[in-house]
Amino acid sequence: MGEKVIEEDKEEAMKSSKTSLVFAINGQRFELELSSVDPSTTLVDFLRNKTPFKSVKLGCGEGGCGACVVLLSKYDPLLEKVDDFTISSCLTLLCSIDGCSITTSDGLGNSRVGFHAVHERIAGFHATQCGFCTPGMSVSMFSALLNADKSHPPRSGFSNLTAAEAEKAVSGNLCRCTGYRPLVDACKSFAADVDIEDLGYNSFCKKGENRDVVLGRLPCYDHTTSQVCTFPEFLKNEIKNGMSLDSRKYRWSSPVSVSDLQELLEAENGVSVKLVAGNTSTGYYKEEKERKYERFVDIRRIPELTMVRSDEKGVELGACVTISKAIEVLREEKNVSMLAKIATHMEKIANRFVRNTGTIGGNVMMAQRKQFPSDLTTILVAARATVKIMTNSSGQEQFTLEEFLQQSPLDAKSLLLSLEIPSWRPPKKNGSSSDTILLFETYRAAPRPRGNALAFLNAAFSAEVSSSEALDGIVVNDSQLVFGAYGTKHAHRAKKVEDFLTGKVISDEVLMEAIGLLKDEIVPDKGTSNPEYRSSLAVTFLFEFFGSLTQTNAKTTNGWLNGGCKEIGFDQNVESLKPEEAMLSSAQQIVENQEHSPVGKGITKAGACLQASGEAVYVDDIPAPENCVYGAFIYSTMPLARIKGIRFRQNRVPEGVLGIITYRDIPKDGKNIGTNGFFTSDLLFAEEITHCAGQIIAFLVADSQKHADIAANLVMIDYDTKDLEPPILSLEEAVKKFSLFEVPPPLRGFPVGDITKGMDEAEHKILGSKISFGSQYFFYMETQTALAVPDEDNCMVVYSSTQTPEFVHQTIAGCLGVPEHNVRVITRRVGGGFGGKAVKSMPVAAACALAASKMQRPVRTYVNRKTDMITTGGRHPMKVTYSVGFKSNGKITALDVEVLLDAGLTEDISPLMPKGIQGALMKYDWGALSFNVKVCKTNTVSRTALRAPGDVQGSYIGEAIIEKVASYLSVDVDEIRKVNLHTYESLRLFYSGKAGEFPEYTLPLLWDKIDEFSGFNQRRKVVEEFNALNKWRKRGISRVPAVYAVNMRSTPGRVSVLGDGSIVVEVQGIEIGQGLWTKVKQMAAYSLGLIQCGTTSDELLKKIRVIQSDTLSMVQGSMTAGSTTSEASSEAVRICCDDLVERLLPIKTALVEQTGGPVTWDNLISQAYRQSINMSVSSKYMPDSTGQYLNYGIAASEVEINVLTGETTILRTDIIYDCGKSLNPAVDLGQIEGAFVQGLGFFMLEEFLMNSDGLVVTDSTWTYKIPTVDTIPRQFNVEILNSGQHKNRVLSSKASGEPPLLLAASVHCAVRAAVKEARKQILTWNSNQQGTDLYFELPVPATMPVVKEFCGLDVVEKYLEWKIKQRKNV
Ligand SMILES: Cc1cc2nc3c(=O)[nH]c(=O)nc-3n(C[C@H](O)[C@H](O)[C@H](O)COP(=O)(O)OP(=O)(O)OC[C@H]3O[C@@H](n4cnc5c(N)ncnc54)[C@H](O)[C@@H]3O)c2cc1C
Ligand code: FES
Ligand code: FES
Helix, strand or coil: CHHHHHHHHHHHHHHHHCCEEEEEECCEEEEEEHHHCCCCCEHHHHHHHHCCCCCCCCCCCCCCCCCCEEEEEEEECCCCEEEEEEEECCCCEHHHHCCCEEECHHHHCECCCECCHHHHHHHHCCCCCCCCCHHHHHHHHHHHHHHHCCCCCCCCCCECCCHHHHHHHCCCCCCCCCCCHHHHHHHHCCECCCCHHHCCCCCCCCCCCCHHHHHHHCCCCCCCCCCCCCCCHHHHHHHHCCCCCCCCCCCEECCCCHHHHHHHHHHCCCCCEEEECCCHHHHCCCHHHHCCCCEEEECCCCHHHHCEEEECCEEEEECCCEHHHHHHHHHHCCCCHHHHHHHHHHCCCCCHHHHCCCEHHHHHHHHHHHCCCCCHHHHHHHCCCEEEEEECCCEEEEEEHHHHHHCCCCCCCCEEEEEEEECCCCCCCCCCCCCCEEEEEEEEECCCCCCCCCCCEEEEEEEEEEEECCCCEEEEEEEEEEEECCCCCCCEECHHHHHHHCCCECCHHHHHHHHHHHHHHCCCCCCCCCHHHHHHHHHHHHHHHHHCCCCCCCCECCCCCCCCCCCECCCCCCCCCCCCCCCCEEEEECCCCCCCCCCCCCCCCCCHHHHHHCCCCCHHHCCCCCCCEEEEEEECCCCCEEEEEEEEHHHCCCCCEEEEECHHHCCCCCCCCCECCCCCCECCCCCCEECCCCCEEEEEEECCHHHHHHHHHCEEEEEECCCCCCCCCCHHHHHHCCCECCCCHHHCCCCECCHHHHHHHCCEEEEEEEEEECECCCCCCCCCEEEEEEECCCEEEEEECCCCHHHHHHHHHHHHCCCHHHEEEEECECCCCCCCCCHHHHHHHHHHHHHHHHHCCCEEEECCHHHHHHHCCCCCCEEEEEEEEECCCCCEEEEEEEEEEEEECCCCCHHHHHHHHHHHHCCECCCEEEEEEEEEECCCCCCCCCCCCCHHHHHHHHHHHHHHHHHHHCCCHHHHHHHHECCHHHHHHHHHHHCCCHHHCCHHHHHHHHHHHHCHHHHHHHHHHHHHHCCCEEEEEEEEEEEEEEECCCEEEEEEECCCCCEEEEECCCECCCCHHHHHHHHHHHHHHCCCCCCCHHHHHHHEEECCEECCCCCCCCCCCCCCHHHHHHHHHHHHHHHHHHHHHHHHHHHHHHHCCCCCHHHHHHHHHHCCCCCEEEEEECCCCCCEEEEEEEEEEEEEEECCCCCEEEEEEEEEEECECCCCHHHHHHHHHHHHHHHHHHHHHCCECECCCCCECCCCCCCCCCCCHHHCCCEEEEEEECCCCCCCCHHHECCCCCHHHHHHHHHHHHHHHHHHHHHHHHHHHCCCCCCCCCCCCCCCCCCHHHHHHHHCCCHHHHHHHHHHHHHHHC
16 A cells, blocks of 8 residues: 555656656657747757658648648557547647657658658659659558558558548648649559559559559558557657656646646736647748747647537537547537538548647637638538637636627637537427428538638528428528628628528529528628629529529428438429549550660659658758858838838847848949849849839848748838839830830741731631730749858858759859859759749849858758748739631631730840740641730749740630630631641741651641540530530530640760769759659660660669769759750760760670670679779760750640539540650650649639739738649540651650640630530520620639639529529410
């Protein structure tokens, strides 16, 4: 007995003595003294700055991209159970992982201990390009497998995960390169129910092979042996020993009961306290990350807040129950369909890794205190939920959630304890018949169907209805109609509509009246985007909910369920509004060329496993040198203003700040230049005057990146606009004021044929038609970054994430005023460029170098997403006016195009744009063409190249014109396309030197082939039938060709063979994800293999390493751009290898003569070394005189639009792309799919908007939506045409990086066709319809609001009016 007491005392003592955080990362123990930890430190900060585990990347810091995803494992000592789930480490606070274990992608496996099957399958399915998103993807996949296989062992070699679940495993992770299809296939390859033959092109399957052979080749997944230990034993033991944190004396506290918490809060009077649950709200309220709280109180260890109760009264959930847990609990209530519907809706909140830590209480508090556009509060108000609150003044209180939301914001020290969803049985009312039922439904319209996007509008309706024979219809006894997220304070009940409907029989007339009332009630607050669209969605949802009850023969079923919905037994006249949730599928037709093997083989990307495991080193992964400091840009928010001063808010220098670098810090021999090498150089920093919002004014340097970013946000700039002209913020103003850049004559647009004659020949003309394009942001996953390290003798080594190392080099030398040999720029790999790391990487590296030079210490920066979005410019907006003349058969005879191009503040690459636009526009035979571009200078951030710059707009302009002509003539648009396709003769006329030989013009072949490949013509008929049968869903199908001219540029290369026979290759082309290193390796292996000394080319491949680019080691590197760097670099390497082979051949001959036997590669090289043969060769590839050729591709896309919400589903896309003889079809396939999906973003989703001062306002993952897994084509088929010899190409290959992006226009054209069907339908309802013509221009991007607007914001009202009129006429 005595002993036991002593033991207990000891235990108590141990408990209270714990003063440090203990946790594990990848099995390694970490212990941190709590007193030494800043409680605002995030897990990603810690992982990247204080541990070697750099596989965790930072992409947004907002919970919106998934680059930082890690696995968090928690151990329950009572149940002896480990819970594993993904979290976003950018939102998770380090202190909150006390007692937990973290697994990162490099913890799953790596090059030292062996890669995990997840890594190897990602590599084998060619599912990584730049690799920056890949570690996060790997962890998301691993977590899905781990959890699927916990409950029961899966079939050998497989996981219990179903293919459908596999598809969702990465649905919250963003990837800008791959287009997602291969990632999903890699994940599906683990699923027990998948047919391996249905998966996309990969390195495991070979055509016609036996299934078992293929399965045997798949990297082994055995859930027992290959399982990673996610929770180490030592940590379990420490937890069992009862070590809980006594944190009262520290800034971080973790109370374990409500009374503890109360005590703590009472003791902390006057102290700023932050209650922390999942901390995910800081992804939205980013300023919260920067606020200095005196105390952080983690409330998730309080049992009352994590309790779950479910009984006949309802379901009660503690406030700290995570959204994921709540979904699980609600799904368990199988008999209550209302709860299942709530759960289904909740699955669309955020993404899985946010739901895993984000709590329901946190969500409600964000809505209550800060008017967050919550989904949860909307659906829970409709479910009549109640909340329990604990305040200092009143103790515990209970309110309905609706009341609670309307109260003044809960004070910071009060607590939301729980939420209860009551069991819901309608009170029997007079007149209620026994067949009364409850209806419950939730709605959500958002740019991404599976979530990870805030809704334009959400809604949830509950209604008690009964059928009344006396009144001959369905009567509404009671209803609760809740709308939210539309730009109002809180979830809003449409009470006037509820009151109006009570006691009414639902009819079209009643619904019309209700809609009238609703439109007055659901009015977004001023300043909310797309207000009319949001209001129209409210009408849609109401219509969908009640529309099916308007039939007079409607009857409710007897099978009443608690919360049941749509248990109505009558013919529905409103179709199911969602297109079938078809699984993703794909097919590829690819020929591997054997002639120059391994060139032509679809070999796995070089370093793919390194990227998947996260070992691949990007600039920001390079360990910080001693003494390193960090920079953040300060930019202007004014378009044109004098800079009077730079100061900090409240004139207080924030923590960690070391200095602010401005143009005044440029050394006396240096120049204020931030870019160099294109048309003109550009300023690094604004001087006396800032000329655009987003222009860099200064570079703030601090002791950490976090401090630098916080301090930069606290900077105030004093501006003065006195005596300054107003800024030029529109193209029209620029033209009016002659604010234009000069375009050198060879780059200007040029005429083809005689436009006057062409117009004269025309039988019809469309004059002065307009098209306009907005901008697009790169959204590379790795933002701009550089590290500058001062070296001896005034030299500077700069690690830069750039596509243009040579120009970065020149810029830095010019800025510092030193000879170029004092600067060295090193780039190993880039985490996505897309053109954004060409010109725009230069000021980033230059600023670091300038600061490093001034401070004589290393300086680095990793630009945060917001600053990156605001300062880098993006694609060129433009306005186009055209006139076109054509014959009655659709043959166009003349086209006159005038383009106003918004270049922004400086020239950048803008003078090149006319060439790009015209190059792609000329894909059709326009008869005669007159083309003129004005490159306008405006007070906005300078625009730059973004994948297929100019070409994408040019190609689309062509389609818009063709569509207009087709509409004018009321002829099928496909016919007009065909009539105007080039003959070889007209191609030569338009493209003069680039057209190549006749057989190279493969576009007519592709045109025919796509029909065969996709069943295009047959499917057009099916689309017609579908449209005739469906009112609210319309389909469109479209095939679109693309022609893309590329230029080859001179490119250097070097190949060196080392003494042991291993080979080092240097090229100045940068690996930005496009597979350059892989193609270069293949070329080196092929070319050196020609020596034929018993070593296979595959063996040679393994001996080759491509190394980082270094501007002092290899000069004249130019840039990686324009889609041709891979082939040019490969050719440079081939020239080197040919030379080496020539040097080696005599040695080989001599050796054969001496030994009489075969000579191995290693022997040959040893002998060459003994003879002191120079085994290093440099060369420079020089293109032939034209250096230009044309690329061809075609795509057919079929879409389905929801006429009521504007949502588009891409049902199917087929692409045929002529890759010549592909150097690597796996790499080219990835480029084709990835480019197409990026183009999809441009045409359908991405709005890069500015305010009236020209400052970018869509500056985060919250407001800028790139495609996700759920927005790509459900069926995505690609054929790579293996076209014949191209004598001027590198081994007959062609480019693939940019041209396929143009093909995404097929989706936009298909959407237009579908919208046209919707408009035709409206015309049948009312032939006198104003403004509903079939001759319309659908804007780019065709976002949901745009599609809805063009289908008719009042389409429901129009329909009901028509129906009512019809009935009256009868
Ligand atoms: C990328 C992303 C996308 C999202 N998308 C959606 C969406 O589409 N729809 C939607 O509805 N939501 C969305 N959310 C919001 C998400 O649901 C919330 O961030 C999450 O639920 C907040 O929970 P938390 O535990 O992380 O709260 P925390 O961040 O820990 O807390 C939020 C706030 O509430 C306070 N607080 C927390 N718990 C309590 C309590 N019990 N009592 C008193 N105060 C408390 C905290 O002090 C803090 O001020 C998204 C979030 C992210 C990051
Ligand atoms: S960095 Fe964490 S989700 Fe983007
Ligand atoms: S590979 Fe996914 S972002 Fe580059």
